[in-house]
Amino acid sequence: MKIYLVGGAVRDTLLGYPFHERDWVVVGGTPQQLLAQGYQQVGKDFPVFLHPKTKEEYALARTERKNGQGYTGFACYSAPDVSLEDDLLRRDLSINAIAQDEQGNIIDPYNGQQDIAAKxxxxxxxxxxxxxxxxxxxxxxxxxxxxxxxxxxxxxxxxxxxxxxxxxxxxxxxxxxxxxxxxxxxxxxxxxxxxxxxxxxxxxxxYPTMPALTPQSVQRLQQARKTCNSSQLFALLFYQAESTNLLKQLKSIKVPNEVSELCQLLQQHADLVLAEQLSAEQILLLLQHCDGYRRGQRFADFLHCCQQINSHNQAYKLKQALTLCLSVDAKALAAQGLSGKDIAQAIQQQRLAIVSNMLSETAP
The missing domain is CATH 1.10.110.30 (Hydrophobic Seed Protein)
Incomplete structure (x- = not known):
């Protein structure tokens, strides 16, 4: 039985690139041998084992044969007669089909090092x-x-x-x-x-609802990577999407709900944030449509995305307006004897007043 380091750890070591995990392939071994040494079997479709101390993955060398559709449509064969070269041959890219033995020698039957040099x-x-x-x-x-x-x-x-x-x-x-x-x-x-x-x-x-990439959207994504998280980056790709029901369509293809919602906000409301000027009424309507009062972090993510599209926008005023609007005290209004719809109306009036005042103070 021989054990080899394979895949990403070998590739990235040769590239001088950081890596965070190591994978191993076992040639000439059996499940019984590994279990006897304290390894824990975790693989169902093919034998994969966790090292008793490091918990790194050790897989028995295997071959694959296509017998169905999709990426799961394969029959795997794993036995002591499967060679290292056989196992490496089933891998996707040559740079991932390089192994290293226990003495540090590189085994590269499919010219992965050559392709690393050629990039x-x-x-x-x-x-x-x-x-x-x-x-x-x-x-x-x-x-x-x-x-x-x-x-x-x-x-x-x-x-x-x-x-x-x-x-x-x-x-x-x-x-x-x-x-x-x-x-x-x-x-x-x-x-x-x-x-x-x-x-x-x-x-x-x-992603059928994603607009085709353009030089402008590519450049936007390149710049946004410096300050945006993955959800914000993905949402930026759906700015100006033409779909009439983007949220439903994204959820149907299993894009996480919070990401789908951010995509829809950007599609529907970004252009308003990018307008040269907003009235107090428009600001309150935007806060309402974006559910800014209850979903403050999502609204902040939305505004951050808008700033990636164009730094000259109303994002700062909207952040300030949201803070002011949240300061309106419903309990104080109830203490004045108001209730039900009267409280809601009073809250809206106060919010309109303080946002109008904010705009007048910041007007050039």
Missing amino acids: KLRHVSTAFAEDPLRVLRTARFLARYYHLGFTVADETLQLMQQLSDSGELTQLSRERIWVETEKALHEQSPEQYFLCLQHCGALQQL
């Missing part, structure tokens, strides 16, 4: 086109390493286009699509993930 994301074999998830993974790796000069090899991009045209992308679970997308949003160049998917014909299938 190319290249498929290991034509079996790449059997797994639609690899379209998203390749785009995500491009988002991670684009700033180092990496590009997708032309022949790999052709296979990604082939996968997009095949209809296999529809077999991906919507939850898994979001997992890959969220990971990409945390990478150095998140815009490259979406550009790559758009270029190979996958973006429209995965």
Whole structure:
């Protein structure tokens, strides 16, 4: 039985890039051998074990054969006669098909080091086109390493286009699509993930309500990455989306509720925030439509997104107005003998008065 370090830890060590976890492959071993040494089995579809001390993942070497649709449509074979080269051959990209033995020697049967030097994301074999998830993974790796000069090899991009045209992308679970997308949003160049998917014909299938990327929206995303979280970055992509029911459509493809809601706010109300001037009535209406009184953090996220679109906007005034409006004391009004609709009307009148006063004080 031999154990090799594989995948990301080897790749990123060769790149001089930080990594946070290590994966291992066991060649010539059996589940019984690992269990006898105290490893804990966790894999269902194929044998994966946790090291008794480090809790790192150790997988028995395996091969895969396509026997169905989607990224789960594979039959796995794992036995002591599966070689390291066999296991590495099933991997997606050559830079991920490099191993290191216990003495530190590099095993690179598919020229991953050559592609690292050439800064190319290249498929290991034509079996790449059997797994639609690899379209998203390749785009995500491009988002991670684009700033180092990496590009997708032309022949790999052709296979990604082939996968997009095949209809296999529809077999991906919507939850898994979001997992890959969220990971990409945390990478150095998140815009490259979406550009790559758009270029190979996958973006429209995965996110049909997302407007096509333009040089302006790409530049916006590049700049916004410095100050925006993943939800805000994703929402920026839906500014000026033409969908009439964006919230429902995003939720239907399993985009998390809070992210979907932020996308809709930006689509429906950003242009008002970007207006040159707002009246007190418009401000109160915007606060109401955005549920700013109850969902203060979401409203702050919305305003932050608006500032990425155009720094010359009404965001500061809206933040100030929200603070002032929240200072109106309903209990004090009730103590004056008001109740029900009268309290609501009085609150609205006071809010209108203090926001009007704020605008007059800040007017040039």
